[in-house]
Amino acid sequence: MAHVVEICDADDPRVDDFRDLSRADRRPDRPGGRGLVIAEGVVVVERLLASPYPVRALFGVRRRIDELAAATAALDVPAYVADADVMARVVGFHLNRGVLAVADRAPAVEPADLVDRSRRLAVLEGVGDHENLGALFRNAAALGVDGVLLGAGCSDPLYRRSVRVSMGHVLRVPFAHLASWPNDLKLLRDRGFRVAALTPRADAKPLRDAALDQGPVAVLLGSEGPGLTEQAIAAADLAVRIPMADGVDSLNVATAGAIAFHAMSGT
Amino acid sequence: MAHVVEICDADDPRVDDFRDLSRADRRPDRPGGRGLVIAEGVVVVERLLASPYPVRALFGVRRRIDELAAATAALDVPAYVADADVMARVVGFHLNRGVLAVADRAPAVEPADLVDRSRRLAVLEGVGDHENLGALFRNAAALGVDGVLLGAGCSDPLYRRSVRVSMGHVLRVPFAHLASWPNDLKLLRDRGFRVAALTPRADAKPLRDAALDQGPVAVLLGSEGPGLTEQAIAAADLAVRIPMADGVDSLNVATAGAIAFHAMSGT
CATH class of the missing domain: 3.30.1330.30 (Ribosomal protein L30/S12)
Known part of the structure; x- marks a missing residue:
């Protein structure tokens, strides 16, 4: 003891x-x-x-x-x-x-290793807010996401505030940093993942019609406010949206993530 | 001006x-x-x-x-x-x-009037946390919920913190207080609503199988932690659950609400 x-x-x-x-x-x-x-x-x-x-x-x-x-x-x-x-x-x-x-911190996980052992991934771009980051990990853990890939502009998930808001789930859900953004998304495509960019754009496919519960899937989430960059959306295989009422700007990124993770879970 | x-x-x-x-x-x-x-x-x-x-x-x-x-x-x-x-x-x-x-505050809305003009409602029990309450209103507004009924133990949605966290959507989404809890849920049933209690119980129906996008529906949400009371679950027409990974306690109530509201929206 x-x-x-x-x-x-x-x-x-x-x-x-x-x-x-x-x-x-x-x-x-x-x-x-x-x-x-x-x-x-x-x-x-x-x-x-x-x-x-x-x-x-x-x-x-x-x-x-x-x-x-x-x-x-x-x-x-x-x-x-x-x-x-x-x-x-x-x-x-x-x-x-x-x-x-x-x-102590542990050695960084190699993105390729994480992708190899996963079927459902979240990929984040520009999520700098520690609370949102922590909440995303909590939601990923609850809804069966196997891991998180961190693209450009994300904060450190091991910040004290993120650990706390995640209720410790950042310590359970493996994550890895993508060095070259968004080029490294090809790691996913090479391994048979469909990469779905979540965006409020009107021409994106409604989440319900995107069959995210089929096959290995990674959902790409951008920061609240600016959202995903054009480059990130272009690097994805498809764009999906959560249909939203008129006059509402957007959902919190962790909340939008939860809706997408539930759609991916197929349960 | x-x-x-x-x-x-x-x-x-x-x-x-x-x-x-x-x-x-x-x-x-x-x-x-x-x-x-x-x-x-x-x-x-x-x-x-x-x-x-x-x-x-x-x-x-x-x-x-x-x-x-x-x-x-x-x-x-x-x-x-x-x-x-x-x-x-x-x-x-x-x-x-x-x-x-x-x-100034406005005169309280009558629950029966709100139910009469709604097809999709959220019903809250024991949501005392002002941030959760504000986030629930934000999510309700984004995902097309017509109104919110407040059962026992909820805080005042017009508290400053709730207004702020909701990004002002508590000022847009109508709400009403149910005086007799959970008896007043009959207001909903009398008007043809299905009342679905969201609970992590293993014997509840997975959200995906509950067809919440069909017909007038009210989803019943309890506070994080204790969740809905037995009485509230018993007063509902069915119990639904968001399938959750092992070892994860629960989702934040506003996040769980968002997943249910998206399922209700049918879009």
Whole structure:
């Protein structure tokens, strides 16, 4: 089991990985300046423990660390225990969920490997908003999407806010970065995927008629606001749209994604 | 056109309706202690101007008030203009969107009247979260739902946060409160509606097989977490579910709603 270490002093350097969480996404001392993976709350910590990310430590109030005893049974890392006040002073704010875990990033997944082992994929372009990104992963996990490919202009799914909004599902749904955008979409086509660009354009096919539940399919989603670029739409095999009432601009990208993922699921 | 009045002093009582916005949802001086309807930003202000709610005044920086000139052309109310600093001191924080409008509430809609003029309805139980409620209205508007019935335990859709998250669509999609819950669902059945309860229960019918695009339909949505009560599910004509991957708790209620609304739309 994780070995419990009491922390009484908020300045204790052993909990430095948990210090000042609002800045935890930037770590000039770490590779690429990127933060560690941080999970907040029992459920998300459990998802982190079940993920490929190597956990370094836990930090929580006694009750929450105890709740995680079964999940941490096989784990040889410290579980730092403190009272809520000491935790708040380390973390920088009062933490409702009472427990955190921190992990190293894992080596990046190769897009070709992810495509090889998937039948249903989401491909994102320009999704820079951390909440939308997290919500997309949550919806992908719920609706059986096998993985996410990140095209140009997407944020880092392992940002703290994305991990939280995804309820930890960014730690479960594999993702990979496409280096050359949108050229790398050919990775999909070479492997027999149909690539469907979701766009509000009037000449796109209604989602219901696109049979996205047939065969390997990847759905291409652009950011709210500008939407997909012309180049991305042109690189897709077909354009599909969610029919929308007059006078409504668009759906949130994670919501539009959920409707498309449900259509892909065939269930 | 709305008549422009310059405001140079943050204490000017003429802008009292816009004062301390973070507390604007509670107005002990107003009927029921409820706040006025507040729209933030050009797009939402335009939706308020097109809504049944009687606008009392606008308040904004010169550029935003000018942008609204066409929309306010027929309006005989004051448009208070101030610089961003004075606005921030009135409102209580710096307002990125630069313009507000405030309106009186309108008389409540009778549920029977709303049902009579609708073919597709959303019925909510226990949706207390203002963001979820706003997002549900946005999705309802986008996907052609005619109205929303509010059952037990729902918050006020006209709270400032709900108006904002809905992007003003709570001002467009009519809603009514059901007084007796879930008994008042008979209003729907008496008028030929099928009432479909959305629930993750394994014995519910997959959404895809429920033909929600046929005939007048109302979809019943419960809060995230507890979901619909037994009584509500029992009072529905059928139970439907969105098939979900193993190990995923549930979708956000507004996201689940969007998937159901798309299924209802038949387009």
